[in-house]
Amino acid sequence: MPPTRRTSLDALAAFVAVARAGSVTGGADELGLTQSTVSAQLQALERELGYRVFDRTSRGVTPTSRGRALLARIGGAMDAAVDAVAEATGAGAAEHTVFLGGPAEFLSTVVLPRLREWAGADLDVRVRFGETPELLTGLEASELDLVVSTTQPRMRGIEFAPLVDEQFVLVVAPALLDAFRRDPDSVPVVAYGDQLPIIRRYWRSVFGRRPAGLRAVAIVPDLRVLAGLAADGVGMTVLPTYLAEPYLAAGRLVDPVDPADPPLNTVYLARRRSRPGANPATDAAAERLHALLRA
Template structure:
């Protein structure tokens, strides 16, 4: 009969879709996780996952095994680790991210943990600055809009955010619909932009993704807060590209309109970034797992 550790590792690989993600969650090296899986497959006498560059695809035998043992292993783990979970709730996690997303989704999602005694220290800022602070051990966890490429950091995909090009109704009425279909860059060129930073990071990415070139528009306002960008768009100061989760209330109220309807919504993946091996710390692992679970209910942002 396989031991609890082997079955626990099997479940993490099944649920996370790759050996590396399972290893990160378990606080183990990838070779150690691979070795445990090999032992389990040897005990069962058959392959449980098909490995590829995309991750681990479960075989029918693995799906059946999860259905039969998953609830029992989870119950045993919960009983065996009750004391460590209590210790996790008594810890402190320094978490950081963009102010808009943290306010709208991340911090409200963590309310059940703080209600049980977990303490949070929160820093708001730009992704690159926050990742530098993470490397310097000034932060524990960053909700990052860019995939970390720095040595010593590990990243877990969290959720995709969707972007929309919006403007006030009075500006939308000034767009020639026929020209928009034929030459969207020219049709939108007369509209002033409201941007998050001088480099027009979100706006430029949208134009390049959808129209194949940078926007030629003038920039009316630069303000490093997407909530302020939305307020200026609603007031008619210009147009901008915003995450859908932020723009949706204004779209529903009719105070802004979508100026362009792409065939496929432009997406950007958000990541949970930590220092490699840091998830062995119970408070951090608790927050990390809770956010991953809750993000599944958000849909595309």
């Protein structure tokens, strides 16, 4: 029985991709989707058609005779539809839009001030701030094209590459310097999260131990705000150098430790896997961001 008008085009695209790849995993990677999503689409397609489109083996999947017939009928049409969309979106370079997600502090301080250098006149940019897990979920769901990730993504269908290494520095206001030298753990803390994740990591990396009895007097999930609070003498904190340097240069904050090997955190640029050339705007933005931050 032929597909009805209710048949999902996403399911048909999944069928074509899996048939050509020879496996659900390969088809999912081609589409930039999770294996579970593609499997669900294929199951829905088979229910709609009323017959199996694949024989499943330990080595992958092989189209059934009806599956081969369906592929012959719709494969070319699906390719033509993809090409037509690519041509339509590529008709005017200025119409290319890239949806970029990342931490508010990093994007606002490092990336967006140099927007003209990497976006130029041919890319429109839409930005979403947020925490890395939430943004990666948006990337997986095709709500975002690129995500600046503070952790290494571990999601099927998502590829990534190192973008830059953040260096972290412990900072205190000059008025708290003597107290820090007497007992670092006695100085009040202003922190990003309740568990003091950045500060605890610094203690383990630099001092070789866990902090003992640190007292957080303010929890604010914005490193820019923490920099200001620390400069006002509210408490010490740990900041990436790109945020700390202006305060250090002005003498409003000091680094009481200055370790030989300061802690580093690799920032990644993540995107969905896709066939080469399928997303020229995303390709251009990713290449330019890498070049900009390497320089």
